[in-house]
Amino acid sequence: MKALILNCSPVKNGATAEICNIAVSVLKEKYTVDTACIDDYSFSYCKGCRVCHNTAKCVQRDDVEYLMRKLAENDILVLVSPSYWGDVPGQFKAFIDRCTPWCNTHEPYAELPRGKKGYCITLRTGSGIAESERVASSIEHFYGHLNIEAAGKLCLTNIEYRMNVEAKRSEIIRFCGQI
Template sequence: MDDYSFDFCRGCRSCHNTAKCVMDDSSVIEKIMREYDEADIIVSVSPSYWADVPGQFKAFIDRCTPWCNTHEPHAAIKPGKKGYSIALRTGPNMPECERIISTIEHFYGHLDIESVAQMGLTSIEYKEDVEPRKKEIIDFCSRI
């Protein structure tokens, strides 16, 4: 999400009636959602920030409310998308990775993206910490 700049959702719920965001920078979110629409596979990778996704990712999720399937009308991406979730954290506790994966899968569910597989990586603080997990990561990626 660092490649994009957008404002936080204001919670006005206008999109629940129009399936469009009234905010000035919605074209950024619309651009990202066009990328989602064009993709067959969505891979979301998130570090742990206080046991959940970073604020930038959460702000993106909030701004996707016009595409959320819990209200009508809603915008939509093409059906049949497959979603993969990867969480990593510096500590050894897998439950925090599971919480991040749950957040991502909850987001996928509201966009009708099928959650296919997930991976949690613990004790990853530096690039060097990935090396011992390389085979596991390659095996996971080979299933995508």
């Protein structure tokens, strides 16, 4: 089985990336692991034209296709996202919007292979868990419309920089061990 760990932060070597590294070290014991960072890809915003509602295809051609191929190829998806202003970072939200051709609310849509399980790990600097849970809800909403089973979440707080992840290492390892 194959697992994709996606860093949904635009920062390639920050706290989110460090959590991804821990997830890789655990998951590689069980799965063939693939990784990506949202910042590796270049794509435009959704134009809201709704052409995809009738064609299941976007009118734009860019890296969204490559990233979707990764989602399609992997059985397990682990999306790791920080809170930026109380929700997912803009780069990741722009990707979600561009996934409308794959969204199950219209016919036809470009279906991903069925049977995938989606997990999320969210983090924020503040101490309240509710905001971290809100970020997880955004990701689980995304999973739902792609027919991906939302199979588990870990919502973290009090993390600003890479070094703050150390205090959460055992919690992250425990969560990833259940994937």
